[in-house]
Amino acid sequence: MADMLTTCPYCGVGCGVAVSLGEPAAVSELLAVLPPLESDSISQHAAVTVHGDDKHPANYGRLCVKGSALADTTGLERRLLYPQVDGLRASWAHALSQVAQRLQDTIDNYGPDSVAFYVSGQLLTEDYYVANKLMKGFIGSANIDTNSRLCMSTAVAAHKQIFGSDSVPGCYEDLELADLIILVGSNMAWTHPVIYQRIIAAKKARPHLHIVVIDPRRTATAESADSHLAITPGSDGFLFDGLLAYAIKHDHLAHDFIAAHTEGFAALASACTARNASLAVAAAATGMDESVLSDFYAMVCAAPKTVTVFSQGINQSAAGVDNASAILQCHLALGHIGQVGAGAFSMTGQPNAMGGREVGGLANQLAAHMDIGNAEHRDLVSRFWQTDTLAPRAGLKAVDMFEAMASGKIRFVWIMATNPLVSLPDANRVHEALAACDCVVVSDCVDDTDTLRLADIRLPASGWGEKDGTVTNSERRISRQRAFLTMPSEAKPDWWALCEVAKRLGYSKAFDYSGAAAIFREHAALSAFENQGRRDFDLGALAALTDADYDALEPVQWPVPIERPEGSKRLFSDGHFFTPTGRARFIDAHPSAAKAGSATYPFLLNSGRIRDQWHTMTRTGRSPRLLNHIAEPFVAIHPDDLAELGAQDAQLMRIHNRFGRCQVRALSDAGMTRGQVFMPIHWSASNASQALVSSLVAPQCDPISGQPAFKQTPVAISPLKSQWQGLLVSRVPLSVPEHQYWCRREQADWQLTTLMGASLPSIEELMQLWQSPGRSWASLDEPLVQRHHVIAYDHGRPVLWFLAQSERPQIDEPWLLDALTQNSVTARVLATGRPPGGSDTSALVCSCHQVREQRLLMAIADGSRSVEALGACTRAGTNCGSCIPELKGLLAKAASG
Ligand SMILES: Nc1nc2c(c(=O)[nH]1)N[C@H]1C(S)=C(S)[C@@H](COP(=O)(O)OP(=O)(O)OC[C@H]3O[C@@H](n4cnc5c(=O)[nH]c(N)nc54)[C@H](O)[C@@H]3O)O[C@H]1N2
Ligand SMILES: Nc1nc2c(c(=O)[nH]1)N[C@H]1C(S)=C(S)[C@@H](COP(=O)(O)OP(=O)(O)OC[C@H]3O[C@@H](n4cnc5c(=O)[nH]c(N)nc54)[C@H](O)[C@@H]3O)O[C@H]1N2
Numbered sequence: 091m092a093d094m095l096t097t098c099p100y101c102g103v104g105c106g107v108a109v110s111l112g113e114p115a116a117v118s119e120l121l122a123v124l125p126p127l128e129s130d131s132i133s134q135h136a137a138v139t140v141h142g143d144d145k146h147p148a149n150y151g152r153l154c155v156k157g158s159a160l161a162d163t164t165g166l167e168r169r170l171l172y173p174q175v176d177g178l179r180a181s182w183a184h185a186l187s188q189v190a191q192r193l194q195d196t197i198d199n200y201g202p203d204s205v206a207f208y209v210s211g212q213l214l215t216e217d218y219y220v221a222n223k224l225m226k227g228f229i230g231s232a233n234i235d236t237n238s239r240l241c242m243s244t245a246v247a248a249h250k251q252i253f254g255s256d257s258v259p260g261c262y263e264d265l266e267l268a269d270l271i272i273l274v275g276s277n278m279a280w281t282h283p284v285i286y287q288r289i290i291a292a293k294k295a296r297p298h299l300h301i302v303v304i305d306p307r308r309t310a311t312a313e314s315a316d317s318h319l320a321i322t323p324g325s326d327g328f329l330f331d332g333l334l335a336y337a338i339k340h341d342h343l344a345h346d347f348i349a350a351h352t353e354g355f356a357a358l359a360s361a362c363t364a365r366n367a368s369l370a371v372a373a374a375a376t377g378m379d380e381s382v383l384s385d386f387y388a389m390v391c392a393a394p395k396t397v398t399v400f401s402q403g404i405n406q407s408a409a410g411v412d413n414a415s416a417i418l419q420c421h422l423a424l425g426h427i428g429q430v431g432a433g434a435f436s437m438t439g440q441p442n443a444m445g446g447r448e449v450g451g452l453a454n455q456l457a458a459h460m461d462i463g464n465a466e467h468r469d470l471v472s473r474f475w476q477t478d479t480l481a482p483r484a485g486l487k488a489v490d491m492f493e494a495m496a497s498g499k500i501r502f503v504w505i506m507a508t509n510p511l512v513s514l515p516d517a518n519r520v521h522e523a524l525a526a527c528d529c530v531v532v533s534d535c536v537d538d539t540d541t542l543r544l545a546d547i548r549l550p551a552s553g554w555g556e557k558d559g560t561v562t563n564s565e566r567r568i569s570r571q572r573a574f575l576t577m578p579s580e581a582k583p584d585w586w587a588l589c590e591v592a593k594r595l596g597y598s599k600a601f602d603y604s605g606a607a608a609i610f611r612e613h614a615a616l617s618a619f620e621n622q623g624r625r626d627f628d629l630g631a632l633a634a635l636t637d638a639d640y641d642a643l644e645p646v647q648w649p650v651p652i653e654r655p656e657g658s659k660r661l662f663s664d665g666h667f668f669t670p671t672g673r674a675r676f677i678d679a680h681p682s683a684a685k686a687g688s689a690t691y692p693f694l695l696n697s698g699r700i701r702d703q704w705h706t707m708t709r710t711g712r713s714p715r716l717l718n719h720i721a722e723p724f725v726a727i728h729p730d731d732l733a734e735l736g737a738q739d740a741q742l743m744r745i746h747n748r749f750g751r752c753q754v755r756a757l758s759d760a761g762m763t764r765g766q767v768f769m770p771i772h773w774s775a776s777n778a779s780q781a782l783v784s785s786l787v788a789p790q791c792d793p794i795s796g797q798p799a800f801k802q803t804p805v806a807i808s809p810l811k812s813q814w815q816g817l818l819v820s821r822v823p824l825s826v827p828e829h830q831y832w833c834r835r836e837q838a839d840w841q842l843t844t845l846m847g848a849s850l851p852s853i854e855e856l857m858q859l860w861q862s863p864g865r866s867w868a869s870l871d872e873p874l875v876q877r878h879h880v881i882a883y884d885h886g887r888p889v890l891w892f893l894a895q896s897e898r899p900q901i902d903e904p905w906l907l908d909a910l911t912q913n914s915v916t917a918r919v920l921a922t923g924r925p926p927g928g929s930d931t932s933a934l935v936c937s938c939h940q941v942r943e944q945r946l947l948m949a950i951a952d953g954s955r956s957v958e959a960l961g962a963c964t965r966a967g968t969n970c971g972s973c974i975p976e977l978k979g980l981l982a983k984a985a986s987g
């Protein structure tokens with residue numbers, strides 16, 4: 091069978107994926123993972139293999155480690171497979187009428203603004219379009235917002251402010267054609283790895299391509315850049331203001347471009363002078379040497395082919411819109427925009443962050459890049475949708491929306507494809523908000539998330555591989571996600587659930603779609619409706635696709651107006667912008683002071699992503715190999731800060747402020763600046779005791795975009811003393827002894843729980859805790875060395891293994907799990923957790939080929955002195971390349987020491 095072509099469901103790079111299917115899994119295998127009631131109605135999932143689509147213009151065959159592991163996530167374990175209402179299994183008919191009735195009752199009693207949808211950049215465009223149409227067009231409230239508020243809303247606001255439209259001007263190819271790439275607030279090597287690989291390949295071909303990383307941390311991305319500017323957190327506005335002042339002072343401005351295609355420059359230039367913007371001011375604010383900054387500025391001014399990529403280090407800040415606007419304005423002032431190899435490039439995070447913006451998923455947008463505050467746009471959309479109940483004004487932005495739930499103003503919410511209890515700031519308040527809400531509906535494809543635990547109605551969504559629709563990536567490229575698996579059990583597409591509820595609310599005519607293709611046609615037609623070049627977003631050439639055309643749709647970059655069916659690589663090349671005057675707007679985006687710690691909360695907490703996990707781990711957490719790179723949450727901290735706190739690497743630390751607290755291990759990291767710490771966002775109450783970083787983050791947002799300032803949170807840190815550390819390996823999740831910390835993950839058929847505790851339980855206590863009929867025990871108690879070990883067998887088969895000691899146990903996990911599964915060695919040998927001859931338990935570096943640090947260090951010592959040589963010798967870095975920055979780090983360390 092030919093490969094099925096689809097698109098990766100993770101990041102905004104939007105890689106093409108080729109899928110091939112093998113034999114369906116044996117039914118007995120499926121039955122083992124499904125709830126008993128389901129056995130009558132399941133469909134079988136076939137064995138899936140994935141590789142990069144050679145022809146897809148986003149990746150040309152590459153995939154990163156997450157994309158390469160997609161096949162691990164298509165199984166039916168942990169799937170939500172049937173609707174539930176108030177904790178009981180329900181038919182779809184009952185669940186849908188309950189959603190409709192509770193929605194209608196709330197509207198009848200409290201008005202349309204008492205209900206809300208909270209959706210996601212992980213919905214397909216077709217799902218998103220329907221959700222927005224139902225809420226804004228027919229329910230008549232604009233209380234629909236999305237997790238893109240936490241992600242892209244700053245970039246949206248800056249684009250609209252400066253360009254007049256939410257347009258990303260460039261394309262990926264620009265990154266390969268540039269002479270200078272500035273990565274600001276982006277850890278691209280880990281977060282947009284395939285684009286990063288494309289840049290590194292371009293650099294190999296054209297070594298003069300210079301890469302600058304601007305990030306307070308020395309990240310994996312910074313490791314392989316030409317220069318790293320370790321900026322004071324939140325001071326990016328000063329850096330770019332200084333660049334503008336430098337360009338003015340040294341007359342590097344693009345005078346002709348400014349005169350012909352922009353407005354407001356003179357006012358901005360005098361505002362710059364009035365506030366004394368200068369190299370010295372920028373250097374003081376950003377914590378950089380003047381000479382370093384002036385070299386950087388000179389380099390930018392001399393490189394017409396400059397691309398500035400910005401991401402969450404810019405967007406997630408209290409002055410995000412000003413900072414992003416400052417970047418866009420520098421490109422305008424220097425004329426580096428809309429040209430081959432030049433532009434400001436906001437990388438999108440989620441697979442369909444861009445598509446969500448197209449359909450108007452934010453509470454202050456309408457649809458097809460129109461504004462809800464614009465009466466003409468409201469009139470146009472009302473006529474197109476044939477409705478007279480269109481929302482009259484903007485709705486509440488995410489953080490305000492949840493606050494309105496907490497205060498009783500919003501009483502019904504439908505959450506779709508997002509896990510806000512983990513991802514919104516001030517998680518404890520979000521918990522209160524959902525608990526206070528009369529009705530919480532959650533659509534998800536997995537059966538347990540922190541948010542699902544608070545749902546009154548749970549709706550099973552079809553997942554990647556089962557869904558059919560489109561997504562738009564960072565370079566405005568629309569690609570098809572195609573279904574290659576049948577929908578299991580009762581899972582349904584999100585658009586279908588929305589339309590069924592709409593019909594029950596009385597809007598049958600407006601929501602009677604034959605399928606995803608019909609929704610897409612309507613979306614494309616709306617974008618072209620009375621457009622005539624007035625709005626950037628135009629899919630006119632796609633408005634009449636047949637179902638077969640839609641199935642065969644090749645990736646294409648919008649705008650795709652009727653006269654340009656091949657789409658558009660770049661915007662603004664002709665100097666035309668989408669403001670009323672057609673000129674780009676300079677504004678005075680004056681920089682604001684960066685956030686600092688206080689006497690009570692002296693550390694500044696930064697948060698973000700790690701290489702192998704996706705957000706709240708509901709999917710990547712199911713892939714054993716993705717859990718091997720970094721298996722536990724951590725707080726990264728400079729070694730000198732750690733020493734000053736009297737703590738050591740891997741020690742349990744308490745991080746707290748007035749919003750909440752976390753307890754995770756310290757990770758000593760010389761790439762951190764003193765006074766700053768970093769925590770990953772991936773762990774939640776579903777898989778760790780106290781690792782929810784968002785419980786610490788203040789609900790403070792950018793005043794224009796409403797995007798939370800996730801990157802700068804003042805906290806206090808102190809070390810905790812643990813008497814024991816342990817590992818519990820069990821067939822099923824078990825309750826754990828008195829502990830300070832636990833973290834759970836799955837490997838093969840086993841649950842692995844890492845533990846730390848204050849007082850070591852006795853063997854008797856453990857046996858009591860984990861006793862069950864017919865269970866036999868082998869134990870080893872060494873009180874002198876404070877070491878406890880227990881194994882339990884059911885009918886001679888090992889079912890749990892536990893080791894606790896004062897130090898962190900060094901286990902050879904693959905060996906142990908294999909030995910437990912095979913029941914192949916004696917209890918005495920098992921007790922050590924390692925094969926008798928010893929083994930490599932050092933950090934895993936290459937997830938694809940499971941290569942560990944020790945093996946790499948040996949290869950380096952044996953003469954492998956380059957990434958290529960290491961690859962040839964160990965295979966590390968030869969599949970997806972995501973670990974190449976780490977390989978470079980090891981090589982550099984070996985060379986210097
Ligand atoms: N592996 C992986 N990849 C992902 C995701 C994932 O969950 N896992 N999620 C996707 C999504 S939705 C998104 S939005 C993107 C995010 O992609 P990125 O924005 O690249 O990722 P982050 O880790 O959030 O943050 C980027 C960097 O901003 C830096 N930073 C913090 N404060 C500042 C500051 O004040 N100034 C500057 N200049 N930098 C600062 C942080 O140290 C961090 O290294 O990743 C996408 N890709
Ligand atoms: N502290 C801190 N917090 C952050 C950030 C940060 O940097 N720091 N970054 C923010 C950013 S940029 C983002 S994008 C958010 C992400 O945060 P979330 O969106 O909350 O995280 P996900 O885990 O991606 O949640 C997606 C959910 O949708 C489910 N799902 C997947 N596919 C489908 C589908 O097709 N249909 C349905 N109905 N469900 C589906 C998944 O199982 C999962 O439960 O986090 C934000 N929060």
Ligand code: SF4
Pocket residue numbers: 098099100101102103104105149152153154155156157158282283284285
């Ligand atoms: S870079 Fe990785 S996560 Fe992003 S789309 Fe490509 S394969 Fe998926």
Ligand SMILES: [Mo]
Pocket residue numbers: 240241242439440
């Ligand atoms: Mo994001």
